[in-house]
Amino acid sequence: MxxxxxxxxxIRSVLDLGTGTGCLLLAALSEYQEAFGVGVDLSPAAAALxxxxxxxxxxxxxxAFLAGNWFSALRGQFxxxxxxxxxxxxxxxxxxxxxxxxxxxxxxxxxxxxxxxxYRRLLAQAKAHLAPQGIMIFEIGRGxxxxxxxxxxxxxxxxxxxxxxxxxxxxxxxxxHASARLCVQS
Numbered sequence: 001m002x003x004x005x006x007x008x009x010x011i012r013s014v015l016d017l018g019t020g021t022g023c024l025l026l027a028a029l030s031e032y033q034e035a036f037g038v039g040v041d042l043s044p045a046a047a048a049l050x051x052x053x054x055x056x057x058x059x060x061x062x063x064a065f066l067a068g069n070w071f072s073a074l075r076g077q078f079x080x081x082x083x084x085x086x087x088x089x090x091x092x093x094x095x096x097x098x099x100x101x102x103x104x105x106x107x108x109x110x111x112x113x114x115x116x117x118x119y120r121r122l123l124a125q126a127k128a129h130l131a132p133q134g135i136m137i138f139e140i141g142r143g144x145x146x147x148x149x150x151x152x153x154x155x156x157x158x159x160x161x162x163x164x165x166x167x168x169x170x171x172x173x174x175x176x177h178a179s180a181r182l183c184v185q186s
Contacts, residue, residue: 005080005135011035015129017070017083017122018042022050022063024082029059035079037063040070042107070121077131084139085118115141119148123155127177135160136175145170153178 005011011032016025019039029037041047044067054060066073090113112118119138130136136157140148149159157175165171 005032008032009034011079013037013076013078013131014080014082015074015078016040017081018085018118019050019065020046020084022053022065024084025050025063026054026057026059028080028082029062030057032080035062038074038078039063039065040068040073041065042069043067070118071125071129074129077129077134079131079134081126081130081134081136083122083137085122086115089113089115114147115144116147116151119151123151123157127156130177132177132179134176138173138175139171140173142169142171145173148173 008031012035014025014028014032014035014037016022016028016037016039019025019041022039025037025039029035039047039050041050047065047067050065051060054063054065068074086107122138126136138148145162152159152173152175156178158178160174160176162170163172163174
């Protein structure tokens with residue numbers, strides 16, 4: 001994210017959907033000192049934990065955490081939208097490492113039969129919440145790049161960058177409004 005938005009003072013708002021512990025949002029806020037962040041999680045317990053973590057990291061005054069379903073409780077636009085949604089295929093649950101499968105809520109892992117249900121939900125609503133020059137970064141599962149990219153393009157976004165993990169597996173996709181790319185190129 002830092003390489004995509006190096007002018008740190010220009011980022012004023014960050015949204016983290018499926019925030020969990022809040023680690024992504026809090027890391028972003030520590031880098032973007034002028035930004036205010038909102039973290040949303042379906043679990044009230046997760047939102048409370050994220051709030052505690054913000055206090056522990058002296059960031060509580062620069063963020064808010066909500067229990068809700070994706071964008072349902074939100075209005076307005078954000079410069080950066082982050083999300084690590086559930087992306088495991090329902091049939092793959094038993095094959096997960098025990099330290100993941102046995103300790104994470106199933107709802108935080110399973111993204112439907114094909115693992116893409118939550119990307120569909122997010123992308124259907126994201127356009128209204130991403131600022132015109134904003135970026136949206138999704139974590140994805142192994143082999144999901146073509147499918148998530150196609151869903152995003154269908155929703156009016158274009159791929160800005162794909163990032164691989166240390167094993168060379170694409171694990172993060174950064175999108176922007178398709179019209180933003182056209183403006184940058186002209």
